[in-house]
Amino acid sequence: MIEIEDLPELHDPVMIIAFEGWNDAGEAATRVIEHLTDLWEAETVAAVDPEDYYDFQVTRPRITNQGQGRGIHWNTTRVLLASPDSLGRDVLLVTGIEPSFRWRAFTTELLDLAAAHGVGTVITLGALLADVAHSRPIPASSTSPDPATSYRFDLEPSSYEGPTGITGVVADGAHQVEMVSVSAWAAVPHYAAEVPCPKASLALLGQLEDLLDTVIEHGELEEESRAWERGVDELANTDEEVAEYVSALESAQDTSQLPEASGDAIAKEFERYLRRRGEDTTGPG
Numbered sequence: 459m460i461e462i463e464d465l466p467e468l469h470d471p472v473m474i475i476a477f478e479g480w481n482d483a484g485e486a487a488t489r490v491i492e493h494l495t496d497l498w499e500a501e502t503v504a505a506v507d508p509e510d511y512y513d514f515q516v517t518r519p520r521i522t523n524q525g526q527g528r529g530i531h532w533n534t535t536r537v538l539l540a541s542p543d544s545l546g547r548d549v550l551l552v553t554g555i556e557p558s559f560r561w562r563a564f565t566t567e568l569l570d571l572a573a574a575h576g577v578g579t580v581i582t583l584g585a586l587l588a589d590v591a592h593s594r595p596i597p598a599s600s601t602s603p604d605p606a607t608s609y610r611f612d613l614e615p616s617s618y619e620g621p622t623g624i625t626g627v628v629a630d631g632a633h634q635v636e637m638v639s640v641s642a643w644a645a646v647p648h649y650a651a652e653v654p655c656p657k658a659s660l661a662l663l664g665q666l667e668d669l670l671d672t673v674i675e676h677g678e679l680e681e682e683s684r685a686w687e688r689g690v691d692e693l694a695n696t697d698e699e700v701a702e703y704v705s706a707l708e709s710a711q712d713t714s715q716l717p718e719a720s721g722d723a724i725a726k727e728f729e730r731y732l733r734r735r736g737e738d739t740t741g742p743g
Contacts, residue, residue, distance in 0.1 A: 459571050463503040465539065470547040472670070473572050476583040477535070479556035481623035484646040484655030486585035489679075490662045491553040497675055498540035500551050504571060508534035511557035511564050535564075537571065545672050550577060556624045564624070565631040573635065580632035581640045581669060582625040585658050588645035591707040592690040598644040598661035600669060603633045607640060611669060616641070640669055647707075649700060650690045656682035 474494070476487035494500065508517075512534065520531045535554025542549065550572065557564045572580065590597055601616035602608050608615060625641065632639035642665040644658040656679050663674050694700045 459504055459537075459567050460507055461504045463501070463539075465503055465575055468539075468548040468550075468575050468577075469541075471550055471572075471575060471577045472547060472579045472581065473550040473552060473577045474581045474583065474666070475552040475568075475625065475628060477554060477556045477624050479623065481556065481584040481586075481625045483585040483587045484651060484653070484658050486644050486646060486655050486658035486662060487583040487625075488553055489654060489656065489659040490583055490666070491551050493659065493663070493677065493679060494540065494549070494551055494674075495538055495553075497677060498542040498549065500538035500540035500549070502536050503539045503550075504537040506535040506554065506557075506564065506567065508532045511535075511559055512555070513558040516558060517555050535568070544674075545670060550575070561624055561627050562631075565628050568628065569631055569635055569637070572632075572637070577637065579638040579640070580629070581642060581666070582629045583662055583666075584623070584625045584641065584643045585646050585655070585662070586643060587648040587651050589707060589710075590645045590647050591704055591711050592647045592650050592657070592687055592694075593704070594708060594711045596644050596646070596655075596658045596661040598642065598658075598665050600640055600642040600665050602638070602640045603630070604638065607638050611640070613640070642666065642669070647690070649703070650686075650693070653686070653689070656686050659683075 474491065476482065476491045478485075478488050482488050508514075517533045519533065522529055522531045533555055535552060535557070538551040538553075540549045540551060552568065569580075588597070600611065600613050602611070602613050603616075607613070629639050629641045642662055644661040644665075646655045646658045660676060660679050660683050663676065663679070667674050694704045
């Protein structure tokens with residue numbers, strides 16, 4: 459790990475991580491990090507030495523025009539520091555390309571940096587392709603391998619078995635070294651996967667709001683989300699088979715979400731909404 463800036467003593471820091479590639483359908487997860495970087499004015503404080511972890515024939519460096527001439531930009535994983543007043547704690551944002559080699563060493567190096575600076579919670583973000591309708595709320599959920607964390611945030615246990623990406627390895631590594639490890643995922647409509655999906659990024663932001671117990675400004679993501687939905691509408695309307703398929707997904711999704719319209723579920727969601735905004739949820743008396 460190359461430390462670019464000396465890190466000060468951090469206050470109750472949390473690390474939020476997203477990687478480009480297999481874990482990042484519709485660029486939804488990395489767009490969240492980009493949004494938080496701009497919103498919280500995060501600055502790069504460290505970077506992984508790419509020599510040990512990347513295949514440069516796959517992840518090629520780029521020639522760039524810099525202020526003092528041309529230079530080489532090496533793609534890697536970077537760590538940025540943010541100290542948002544609204545959160546009351548420091549945040550280390552991690553973003554980069556899924557490494558090509560030595561995932562266990564990469565994970566150890568990243569988590570060693572986190573531990574050295576007092577990080578107690580690691581949140582990994584991901585997005586996957588799924589059979590969901592673009593015109594309906596993007597399904598998003600968070601899981602944790604720790605029962606106490608799952609109880610605290612009312613998380614569903616993960617039942618997934620199968621291939622994983624670097625986010626899964628990092629999330630497991632954080633749990634193994636006794637950090638609080640939470641994974642948040644959003645589902646991206648597979649028939650609209652060729653373009654970035656800001657609607658899925660918004661869904662991940664909602665998960666972060668719950669996990670961090672704060673309100674995060676959405677900025678341009680809301681308008682980008684509406685524009686994305688209009689664009690996919692136009693795509694569906696030009697192809698009868700796609701339109702029929704989307705209609706079937708809408709019906710299936712509406713049916714599966716009917717139980718969520720119960721009075722208890724609505725009350726629970728409203729309490730969570732008020733709690734994030736610092737309002738009393740206990741009622742009169």
